[in-house]
Amino acid sequence: MISNEILDIVVAGIILTAIWAQIGTFIKQKIRIVSLQALLLALYVILLGYDLSNMDLIILGILISALRGFSVPLVLTRKIKTSSYKVRERISDTSWITVASIFILIFSFTIYRVTFAPVGYETVGDAGLSLLLQGMFLMVSRRNKFSQFMGYMEEENAIIMLGIGIISLPLIIEASILLDVFALLIVSSVLIAGRFESLKYEELMG
Amino acid sequence: MNTAYISMILIMLLPAAGILVYFLKMFKEISTGISIITLILALYVFTVHNYTYSYFYLNNINRYLLISIASIYFLATVYGTGYHRKMGGSRNLKLHTSLINFFASTMFFSVIINNLALMWIGIEGTTAASALLIVIEGEGADIEAAWRYVIVVSSGLSIALISIIIIYRFYGTLEITSLLSNQFPSSPVNSPVIPMAALLGIVGFGTKAGLFPMHSWLPDAHGRAPSEVSAIFSSALLPVAVYAIYIVLQPTMSGVVRELTVYFAIVTILFVALVMASQRDIKRMYAYSTMENMSLILLGLVLGGPAFIGAILIILTHAFGKAGAFFSSGNILEMYGTRNIKSIHDLHSRSKLTFYTLSLSSFSVTGAPPFGTFIGELLILSAMFSQGFYVAAIILIALLAIIFLSLNYKVFLMAYSSGNSERVEPISLQQIGVTVFSVFMAFLFGFLYLGGVL
Numbered sequence: 098m099i100s101n102e103i104l105d106i107v108v109a110g111i112i113l114t115a116i117w118a119q120i121g122t123f124i125k126q127k128i129r130i131v132s133l134q135a136l137l138l139a140l141y142v143i144l145l146g147y148d149l150s151n152m153d154l155i156i157l158g159i160l161i162s163a164l165r166g167f168s169v170p171l172v173l174t175r176k177i178k179t180s181s182y183k184v185r186e187r188i189s190d191t192s193w194i195t196v197a198s199i200f201i202l203i204f205s206f207t208i209y210r211v212t213f214a215p216v217g218y219e220t221v222g223d224a225g226l227s228l229l230l231q232g233m234f235l236m237v238s239r240r241n242k243f244s245q246f247m248g249y250m251e252e253e254n255a256i257i258m259l260g261i262g263i264i265s266l267p268l269i270i271e272a273s274i275l276l277d278v279f280a281l282l283i284v285s286s287v288l289i290a291g292r293f294e295s296l297k298y299e300e301l302m303g
Numbered sequence: 304m305n306t307a308y309i310s311m312i313l314i315m316l317l318p319a320a321g322i323l324v325y326f327l328k329m330f331k332e333i334s335t336g337i338s339i340i341t342l343i344l345a346l347y348v349f350t351v352h353n354y355t356y357s358y359f360y361l362n363n364i365n366r367y368l369l370i371s372i373a374s375i376y377f378l379a380t381v382y383g384t385g386y387h388r389k390m391g392g393s394r395n396l397k398l399h400t401s402l403i404n405f406f407a408s409t410m411f412f413s414v415i416i417n418n419l420a421l422m423w424i425g426i427e428g429t430t431a432a433s434a435l436l437i438v439i440e441g442e443g444a445d446i447e448a449a450w451r452y453v454i455v456v457s458s459g460l461s462i463a464l465i466s467i468i469i470i471y472r473f474y475g476t477l478e479i480t481s482l483l484s485n486q487f488p489s490s491p492v493n494s495p496v497i498p499m500a501a502l503l504g505i506v507g508f509g510t511k512a513g514l515f516p517m518h519s520w521l522p523d524a525h526g527r528a529p530s531e532v533s534a535i536f537s538s539a540l541l542p543v544a545v546y547a548i549y550i551v552l553q554p555t556m557s558g559v560v561r562e563l564t565v566y567f568a569i570v571t572i573l574f575v576a577l578v579m580a581s582q583r584d585i586k587r588m589y590a591y592s593t594m595e596n597m598s599l600i601l602l603g604l605v606l607g608g609p610a611f612i613g614a615i616l617i618i619l620t621h622a623f624g625k626a627g628a629f630f631s632s633g634n635i636l637e638m639y640g641t642r643n644i645k646s647i648h649d650l651h652s653r654s655k656l657t658f659y660t661l662s663l664s665s666f667s668v669t670g671a672p673p674f675g676t677f678i679g680e681l682l683i684l685s686a687m688f689s690q691g692f693y694v695a696a697i698i699l700i701a702l703l704a705i706i707f708l709s710l711n712y713k714v715f716l717m718a719y720s721s722g723n724s725e726r727v728e729p730i731s732l733q734q735i736g737v738t739v740f741s742v743f744m745a746f747l748f749g750f751l752y753l754g755g756v757l
Contacts, residue, residue, distance in 0.1 A: 212495070212499060213496065248458075252458055252461045255461075256465065256468075259465055263468050263469060263472050266420055266471060266477075270420040270421065273421065273424045274424060278427075280428070281431045281453065281457055283431075285454075287435065288435075288446055288449055295447065295450065295451075298447055300527070300584070301444055301523045303522075303578070303584065303587060
């Protein structure tokens with residue numbers, strides 16, 4: 098029997114990685130933080146599966162660690178040349194981002210407790226909602242494509258947490274979603290190549 | 304296994320296998336062949352009755368979607384052979400052609416798979432399959448448009464997945480036929496979480512369908528994609544997303560949700576009416592028009608009754624009409640070398656055929672009589688009045704008139720304004736044939752309905 102406290106510590110670790118990803122500006126570091134987040138999520142799912150004697154959850158955890166924990170950094174960091182290890186995103190000030198991400202954290206926990214109480218309250222669920230909003234915030238607050246994609250990956254991690262909090266989808270569906278997102282990663286890595294920043298084009302206005 | 308079930312499997316598998324044309328010399332011919340066989344199979348499936356066929360199903364909406372996807376896939380494949388003729392047998396074109404096949408397969412899968420979560424996976428798959436189709440020429444703006452498409456749509460669809468999880472939590476099933484049957488021992492529709500599931504579904508799938516304010520990717524992707532890809536996006540892909548909204552709304556429907564959906568659609572059309580007059584790019588203009596048409600389809604499906612028939616009429620007429628409009632835009636882009644409306648002059652005398660296809664397709668997508676969209680709009684408006692949406696219906700009439708005038712005025716300007724425009728080169732026979740055929744088909748559905756065939 099695994100103590101709930103251990104599971105909650107893992108969830109807290111996931112939330113911390115989300116805030117770390119918001120504040121960080123080094124791209125390679127950010128990719129690794131979100132991979133760490135996926136690995137923590139995988140650990141949570143495996144521990145939960147072990148606790149509930151649910152083989153589906155254990156398999157899901159292994160898939161998450163393989164596809165998101167290891168493959169994502171492998172594919173994305175290859176797009177950054179080794180010589181430009183310290184490539185940073187251009188951002189003027191991270192202080193307001195820190196404040197905003199803390200505010201999002203409090204807001205999301207409150208919202209989840211109000212709205213999802215009838216469904217059945219779970220710690221992993223409100224952390225999932227928080228991660229979802231953090232991911233969205235990461236996407237809209239940055240122009241760097243890597244950061245935007247990391248925001249999307251956080252969103253996808255959040256969906257798994259919300260799913261566990263509300264109800265787990267059948268394994269075949271969870272696995273298909275993971276593969277779908279992986280396919281999108283491959284496509285995105287092609288689009289990221291060349292220029293890392295999103296630009297404004299005259300042709301895309303109006 | 305019966306023939307209908309085998310046909311459905313083949314409808315998905317043949318285009319999926321079509322991704323392998325990348326490795327073949329005769330990739331264009333084989334792709335065209337696959338699209339023809341798929342269309343024949345879709346026509347056959349259209350004739351079988353509504354039923355659950357193992358993992359797949361047919362109902363009164365997806366059978367029409369199946370036909371429109373298969374038709375547009377075929378037309379786009381043929382059009383592409385002419386439109387990209389200068390690229391010869393380049394690797395880029397091979398990749399483009401093979402991805403179009405795979406893209407079609409993901410759309411077929413999304414439409415007939417009898418599981419809401421797998422449908423979500425199919426729709427997410429359409430994004431992965433189609434993003435690279437936008438960047439065939441690899442220009443900076445194309446890559447940016449594709450990037451916005453991937454990021455905006457994928458994050459939107461993530462929200463839709465929350466809606467699906469909530470539905471699964473309350474109804475214990477994701478089988479679409481069960482969700483659409485609305486026969487549950489105890490309906491949880493009174494739970495406050497259910498309207499939230501509906502809202503998340505509208506926002507999530509609405510991102511893909513181009514509903515305001517989640518539409519930001521749509522004009523960019525449609526504007527920058529090659530014309531045949533814009534046609535598939537607009538005519539086939541977006542109606543699939545609207546259908547997904549419809550499925551999510553069925554088990555979650557309540558008075559509040561119905562009103563919410565109606566106002567989402569009206570606000571989207573209001574936004575289109577506001578921006579239409581200021582459009583400079585011919586393809587972006589038609590992209591915004593698609594937002595209007597998708598909103599009308601959603602309205603029709605949600606209101607039900609005669610409006611439902613109106614929605615089906617718009618799905619079919621819009622599919623061919625908008626394809627005709629994008630094909631015509633592609634022809635103009637090739638003739639004039641620009642997509643800027645102000646730089647396109649004297650179309651009427653330079654190419655009468657393109658003038659007619661552009662005008663007629665524009666009339667068809669803006670709801671001019673006798674096109675099916677006109678009849679569809681009438682049916683939807685009558686349903687709105689009969690269900691007590693008086694103010695919304697009156698506003699809708701005004702907005703539709705504004706969009707009609709704005710769009711057709713711009714077509715008029717391109718046709719009759721004088722100025723210096725260099726003719727770059729003539730367009731291919733395939734392009735002309737496909738464009739004319741699309742416009743003819745758009746013209747047909749209104750009469751088929753009036754004749755009692757539809």
